[in-house]
Amino acid sequence: MAIAETLASQQKSISVAEFFEKNKHLLGFDSPTRGIITTIKEAVDNSLDACEEAEVLPDIWVSITKLTKETLRITVEDNGPGIVPDNVPYVFGKLLYGSRFHQIRQSRGQQGIGISAAVLFAQLTTGVPARVISRTGADKPAYIFDLMIRTEKNEPEIIRKEECDWDRTHGTRIELEFTGTLAAKRRLIDYLKYTAVVNPHARIQADIDGEWFSFERVSDEVIVPPQAIAPHPHGIEFGTLKRMAALSTDNVHDFLVNGFSRVGTKSAEQMLGIAGIKDTRKAKGLSAEQLKELLAAMQEVAVPPPPASICLSPIGEEMIVQGLEKEFSLDFVKARTRKSQVFSGHPFIVEAAIGYGGKLEQEGQAQLLRFANRVPLLYQQGACAVTTAVTGINWRAYNLSQQSLPVGPILLLVHVASTNVPFTSESKDAIAAIPEIEKEITLALQDLGRELKNFISKRDRNKIAEDRARAVCSIIPEIAEKVAEIVELPTPDISPIEGQIMRRVVAKKKTEDGIVGISVVNYTRNPIEVMVYSLSEDNPEEAVPKPDFIDTIGTEFNAVWRTTIEPDSVWKAAYPGKGQGSIDIRGVDEKMKVVVDLDGEY
Amino acid sequence: MANTEKDRITQERLVSIAADWYGQMTEGRVPSITLPTRTKANIEYNATSEVWKYGDKGTTRTANSAKSALHILKMAYVVGFLKQQLIESRSSTLREMYYISEGWKRAKFAAQDESNMLVEDLEIVTELSREAFHLRPEEDGASIYGPLRLREQTRRGNRDIHCQEDVGEAGYPIPSNVENIEFLDHDASFVIAMETGGMYARLMENGFDEEHNAILLHLKGQPARSTRRMLRRINNELGIPVVVFTDGDPWSYRIFASIAYGSIKAAHMSDLLVTPTAQFIGVQPSDISDYNLPSDKLTEGDIAALKAELTDPRFDTDYWKKQIKLQLDMGLKSEQQAFASRGLDFVTKEYLPSRLGEMGII
Numbered sequence: 001m002a003i004a005e006t007l008a009s010q011q012k013s014i015s016v017a018e019f020f021e022k023n024k025h026l027l028g029f030d031s032p033t034r035g036i037i038t039t040i041k042e043a044v045d046n047s048l049d050a051c052e053e054a055e056v057l058p059d060i061w062v063s064i065t066k067l068t069k070e071t072l073r074i075t076v077e078d079n080g081p082g083i084v085p086d087n088v089p090y091v092f093g094k095l096l097y098g099s100r101f102h103q104i105r106q107s108r109g110q111q112g113i114g115i116s117a118a119v120l121f122a123q124l125t126t127g128v129p130a131r132v133i134s135r136t137g138a139d140k141p142a143y144i145f146d147l148m149i150r151t152e153k154n155e156p157e158i159i160r161k162e163e164c165d166w167d168r169t170h171g172t173r174i175e176l177e178f179t180g181t182l183a184a185k186r187r188l189i190d191y192l193k194y195t196a197v198v199n200p201h202a203r204i205q206a207d208i209d210g211e212w213f214s215f216e217r218v219s220d221e222v223i224v225p226p227q228a229i230a231p232h233p234h235g236i237e238f239g240t241l242k243r244m245a246a247l248s249t250d251n252v253h254d255f256l257v258n259g260f261s262r263v264g265t266k267s268a269e270q271m272l273g274i275a276g277i278k279d280t281r282k283a284k285g286l287s288a289e290q291l292k293e294l295l296a297a298m299q300e301v302a303v304p305p306p307p308a309s310i311c312l313s314p315i316g317e318e319m320i321v322q323g324l325e326k327e328f329s330l331d332f333v334k335a336r337t338r339k340s341q342v343f344s345g346h347p348f349i350v351e352a353a354i355g356y357g358g359k360l361e362q363e364g365q366a367q368l369l370r371f372a373n374r375v376p377l378l379y380q381q382g383a384c385a386v387t388t389a390v391t392g393i394n395w396r397a398y399n400l401s402q403q404s405l406p407v408g409p410i411l412l413l414v415h416v417a418s419t420n421v422p423f424t425s426e427s428k429d430a431i432a433a434i435p436e437i438e439k440e441i442t443l444a445l446q447d448l449g450r451e452l453k454n455f456i457s458k459r460d461r462n463k464i465a466e467d468r469a470r471a472v473c474s475i476i477p478e479i480a481e482k483v484a485e486i487v488e489l490p491t492p493d494i495s496p497i498e499g500q501i502m503r504r505v506v507a508k509k510k511t512e513d514g515i516v517g518i519s520v521v522n523y524t525r526n527p528i529e530v531m532v533y534s535l536s537e538d539n540p541e542e543a544v545p546k547p548d549f550i551d552t553i554g555t556e557f558n559a560v561w562r563t564t565i566e567p568d569s570v571w572k573a574a575y576p577g578k579g580q581g582s583i584d585i586r587g588v589d590e591k592m593k594v595v596v597d598l599d600g601e602y
Numbered sequence: 603m604a605n606t607e608k609d610r611i612t613q614e615r616l617v618s619i620a621a622d623w624y625g626q627m628t629e630g631r632v633p634s635i636t637l638p639t640r641t642k643a644n645i646e647y648n649a650t651s652e653v654w655k656y657g658d659k660g661t662t663r664t665a666n667s668a669k670s671a672l673h674i675l676k677m678a679y680v681v682g683f684l685k686q687q688l689i690e691s692r693s694s695t696l697r698e699m700y701y702i703s704e705g706w707k708r709a710k711f712a713a714q715d716e717s718n719m720l721v722e723d724l725e726i727v728t729e730l731s732r733e734a735f736h737l738r739p740e741e742d743g744a745s746i747y748g749p750l751r752l753r754e755q756t757r758r759g760n761r762d763i764h765c766q767e768d769v770g771e772a773g774y775p776i777p778s779n780v781e782n783i784e785f786l787d788h789d790a791s792f793v794i795a796m797e798t799g800g801m802y803a804r805l806m807e808n809g810f811d812e813e814h815n816a817i818l819l820h821l822k823g824q825p826a827r828s829t830r831r832m833l834r835r836i837n838n839e840l841g842i843p844v845v846v847f848t849d850g851d852p853w854s855y856r857i858f859a860s861i862a863y864g865s866i867k868a869a870h871m872s873d874l875l876v877t878p879t880a881q882f883i884g885v886q887p888s889d890i891s892d893y894n895l896p897s898d899k900l901t902e903g904d905i906a907a908l909k910a911e912l913t914d915p916r917f918d919t920d921y922w923k924k925q926i927k928l929q930l931d932m933g934l935k936s937e938q939q940a941f942a943s944r945g946l947d948f949v950t951k952e953y954l955p956s957r958l959g960e961m962g963i964i
Contacts, residue, residue, distance in 0.1 A: 471671035476671060478709075479674055482675065486682045
C-alpha cells in the first residue's frame with residue numbers, strides 16, 4: 001500500500017467531545033483545583049443568564065460536599081425558568097449546543113460548551129453520571145435525569161429519566177461528582193463574592209464543605225435582558241455573510257436592510273453601488289466573488305454604530321457602588337459607566353469603579369477586580385488588557401504611590417460588556433489588547449482617579465484641622481499651665497488663641513475629679529442653636545443644667561441639651577461620672593464644628 | 603560664690619524662654635520657638651571667633667499641630683525641671699532626666715534621643731552649655747599626661763595634681779565639668795592629642811613627653827565635650843599649640859574636624875569647644891605612600907564618607923581637598939600604629955619630630 005493510503009486508513013473525524021477530552025486546558029479544566037472553580041462558574045453563569053431571560057430575581061444555591069478523600073460533589077441550583085425535558089439531555093450532554101451562539105447580544109455564556117464540558121470533566125474523573133433536576137413551572141412536573149456524554153459521537157446518553165418531587169416551582173439543579181481538592185477554596189469564595197458585587201440583584205448562598213456563605217441581594221430591580229440585534233456591517237466576516245445570503249429569500253437590497261443593523265435604504269444603495277451589484281438580484285444567487293466585493297463595500301460605507309442600548313446591559317454606576325458597598329467596607333467608592341463604543345463592528349461599554357480605605361489592606365498593591373459581561377475573571381491577570389490599562393495610568397498624578405498597580409488601600413473594578421468580548425483564549429480568563437477598549441478603561445479610571453484625589457486631599461485637610469483642634473484645645477492649655485508655673489504668674493486665658501485658630505464651634509469634654517464637664521464655645525460671629533448629645537454609661541440625671549431629654553440605649557445613657565449660644569460665649573454642663581463615652585453637637589454645619597474628647601488617650 | 607552667679611544667669615535665660623511663651627499666649631498668639639536648622643548646609647565659618655557655627659537658617663516650631671504643641675510642652679517641662687534643679691543646687695545626668703520625664707504624663711519622652719536633642723536645643727537658645735544646666739554627661743573625658751599642674755574643685759574639696767608626678771600610667775582623667783579646673787603652672791611646649799590608647803602608651807613609654815615637653819592626651823575616639831573643652835582651655839589660657847594625631851581614614855579626619863572646626867551637632871557650642879588653631883599631624887594620606895605604610899583597602903562606607911567630606915564646608919581647604927582626593931585615588935587607609943612596621947621608636951624618633959619641625963612647633 002502507498003503511504004498515503006496507509007495514512008488515509010488511519011485518518012478519521014474527531015468529535016468535539018473527544019477533542020476537548022484531550023484539550024481540557026482550553027476550557028479551564030487544566031487541573032482538578034481549577035476544574036471545580038470553572039464548573040461552579042459555568043453553572044452559576046448559566047443560572048444568572050437564565051434568570052435574567054425569565055426576568056426573575058436570581059436565587060442561587062451552591063454546595064460542595066466532600067464524599068471521600070478525593071471526591072467532591074458539586075451542586076448548583078437556581079430558580080430560573082427551567083429547561084423543557086426534551087432539551088435537558090442536549091444542554092448538559094452535548095458540547096456546542098446552546099441558544100445564544102447565533103445571537104448578537106451581551107450574555108455570560110456564549111458557545112454552549114461550559115456546562116457540558118463540566119459534565120465531561122466529571123465523567124472523566126469519577127465516571128459518575130451528572131444528575132439534573134429541572135422544572136419549568138408550578139403546573140408542570142419536575143424531571144430527574146442521570147446523564148453521560150458519548151464522547152466519540154458527542155451525543156448525550158440518558159441513563160435515567162423520571163418524574164420526581166421538587167420543592168422549587170421552577171428552576172434547574174445540577175449535581176456533579178469530581179475528583180479534586182478544595183485547595184482553591186479562597187479563590188472560589190472570591191469568585192462568589194465578586195459575582196455578588198456585579199449582580200447585586202442576585203442572592204447567592206453557598207455551603208462549601210460545611211462552611212456557610214451568604215451574599216444577599218441589595219437590589220430588587222429585575223435586570224432587563226439585553227435583546228439580540230442583527231449583525232453590524234463592520235463586524236461581519238466572510239463566512240457569516242455567505243451563510244446569511246444562502247438562507248435569504250430577499251433581494252440583495254432588502255437583504256442588507258433587513259439582515260444588518262443600522263443599514264438603511266440609502267446606505268444599502270451606496271454599498272451595492274460600490275460593489276457593482278444590481279439591487280434586484282436575489283442575495284441567495286450571489287457568487288463568492290460578488291459576496292467578497294459586497295463585504296468590502298460594506299466596510300467602506302459609514303453607518304452608525306450598533307444599537308448598544310438594546311444589546312448591552314451595563315451594571316450601572318449606582319448598582320456597582322451598591323454591590324461594592326455590600327461586599328467591602330469602604331470609606332470611598334465611586335463608579336463610572338462610559339458611553340458605548342465600537343471595535344470591529346462590536347459594541348462595548350466599559351464600566352469602572354474605585355474603592356478606597358475602610359477594611360481594605362493598607363499595604364501593598366491595589367486589589368483589581370476584572371469582569372467581562374458581569375462574569376469575574378480570576379486567572380491570567382497579567383495577560384489582560386484591563387491590567388495593561390490600569391498599570392499604564394500614572395497613578396502618581398492622583399497622589400497615590402505605584403508599583404505598576406497603584407499602592408495602598410485601593411480596590412479597582414473594571415467591567416467590559418460587549419456582544420463579543422475579545423478574550424485571549426477559550427478559557428475566557430483575560431481580555432485581549434484591543435486599543436479601543438484599553439482607551440475606554442484608561443479614561444474611566446482617570447476620571448475616577450481625580451475624584452479619589454479630591455477625596456483623599458479633603459480627608460487629609462480634615463485630619464489636619466482635627467489635629468490642630470486637639471493641639472489647641474488640649475495641649476496648649478497644658479503648656480499655659482506649665483509656663484505659668486515657671487514664670488510664677490497666673491495661668492493665661494487661652495480662649496483667644498482657640499477662637500482665632502478655629503473660628504468654629506468647639507465642643508469639649510473633660511473629666512476631672514469624678515466630674516464630667518462638657519463645654520461648647522461659639523467662636524463664630526453668629527448666635528447658634530445647638531443640640532448637645534452625650535452618650536455614656538454615666539447617669540446624667542443630676543447634670544447642671546438638666547438635660548432636656550434622657551433615654552437609655554442598652555447600658556448607656558443618651559442625654560440631649562438644647563441651647564442657644566451667642567458669639568464668643570460658652571455653654572457648660574457638668575455631672576458626676578467617669579467620663580467614658582462620647583459627645584457630639586448638632587445644628588451646626590459639619591465644617592464649622594470641632595468636637596474634642598479630652599478624656600481620650602492620644 | 604561664682605557658681606551661684608552663673609546659676610542665676612542660667613536660670614534667668616531658661617525662664618526667659620517660658621516668659622516668651624507666656625507673652626505670646628497672653629497676646630492671643632500660639633506659642634512658638636525658632637531654632638537654627640541643624641544640618642551641614644547651615645554651618646558657617648565665623649571669622650572673628652575662627653570657629654564654625656550655625657548660620658541663619660532657622661526652623662520655627664509653632665504649637666498649631668499636635669506634634670509641635672507636644673514638643674513645646676516637653677520643652678516647657680524640661681525648662682521647669684532645670685529651673686527647679688538650679689534652685690535646689692542639684693544635678694542629674696541626661697539619662698536620669700529621661701527617666702524623670704516618666705512622671706510628666708503626656709510630656710514624657712519616647713526615647714532618650716528625644717530628650718538629648720531637646721537639651722541641645724536649649725543650649726542653643728540660651729547659649730549656655732548643658733553643664734550650666736547642671737546636667738552631667740555620663741561618659742568620662744579623656745586622659746592627659748604631661749608637665750601640667752592643675753587644681754580641681756571636687757565634691758571633697760580642692761585637689762592639686764601634677765599630671766606627670768601625681769598620676770599613674772593611665773594619666774589624669776579629665777572630669778565631666780572642666781570648669782571646675784584651674785591651671786596652676788606648666789612646663790609644656792605643645793599638646794599632642796591621640797586617637798588611640800596604643801599610641802598614647804607608646805609615646806609615654808618612649809618618654810616623648812619628657813623629651814619634648816609635650817602634654818599627651820588620649821582622645822578615646824570621637825572626643826567627649828569635656829575633652830574638647832579641656833583642649834580649648836589649655837590652648838587659650840596657657841597659649842600652647844595643639845596637634846592631633848589620628849588614624850588615616852575619613853572617620854579620623856572627623857575627629858580632627860570636631861576639635862579644630864566644631865561638630866555639626868554641637869555647632870552652637872563652638873565658641874566653648876573648638877580649638878581653631880589645632881593642627882593635623884597625621885596619619886596623612888600622603889604618609890601612606892611616603893613612608894610605605896602597611897594599609898587596608900577603603901571600604902564602600904569609607905569612600906562615601908570621603909566623598910561627603912569633599913562637600914563638607916569644614917574640609918573646604920586646599921590641604922584637605924588634596925589629601926582626600928589623593929586617598930580616593932590610592933584607595934587605601936592606614937592606622938597610626940602602622941608606623942610600628944618601621945620599628946617601635948620610629949614614630950617618636952622620626953615621624954613626629956620631623957612633622958613637628960615642618961609645622962614649626964619644635
